[in-house]
Amino acid sequence: MNNHTKMKIRKAASEIYEAFVDPDKIGNFWFSSSSERWAEGKTITLKYEEYNAQGDIYIKELQENEKIVFEWAGDHTVTITFKEEDHDLTVVEVIEEGFKEEDENLIDQLLDNKEGWVYMLSCLKGYMEYGADLRASLLK
């Protein structure tokens, strides 16, 4: 069971990849801060000041400008890939794995998770293409 979300972003893969791994950039489209530059084997603390929340992710694999794999939420694995179709058009794909079919809250978990990834990718697109700050505006 996994969640799978995919979006076209009009920017080079190298710039989009950098927006994730550079702690000065993530606050423009996703969490408010990241404790340090992402690197394989590191545990990074991500904070979401607006929701008074934080969590750790473990960076399992990095392929520069192409792929990021991390673990979070216990045993969930997130794979983000960057496929450059043109010098200024990249397909960014997020797959989160680890949902359990027998979990009684499975549907709510999947929907919350889908909401988060679609929103993150939309904010990333707005930031990359327009310098827009669209984050921290989803409500429950």
Added chain:
Amino acid sequence: MNNHTKMKIRKAASEIYEAFVDPDKIGNFWFSSSSERWAEGKTITLKYEEYNAQGDIYIKELQENEKIVFEWAGDHTVTITFKEEDHDLTVVEVIEEGFKEEDENLIDQLLDNKEGWVYMLSCLKGYMEYGADLRASLLK
């Protein structure tokens, strides 16, 4: 069983409401075109040129600057509400009802539907706040 999505948009409710009902505006954030101005009791044809798709919606109820209710996809009802919290901050909420718990494709239907609403609201936010065009970039 319903899908429920809610987002803060920094713009007056009247301007956001108008973006839905005015056929000259919808193409900036959602479908590429709408056959005419939305009014109660009308059937409106929405086209999505990029996906070579179109469909009809039936406008069941309009409350100017506050609420839109329409039917689509057979027996699904969509309610969009606009709650102005300040003169330039509005909470836009979308509820789609009509999913059937016994449907064997329920999870996929809910996830596709959630993806669509989160993306539409993000595109609406980008358009309203930055004049950004973020639409037609989700891939399957």
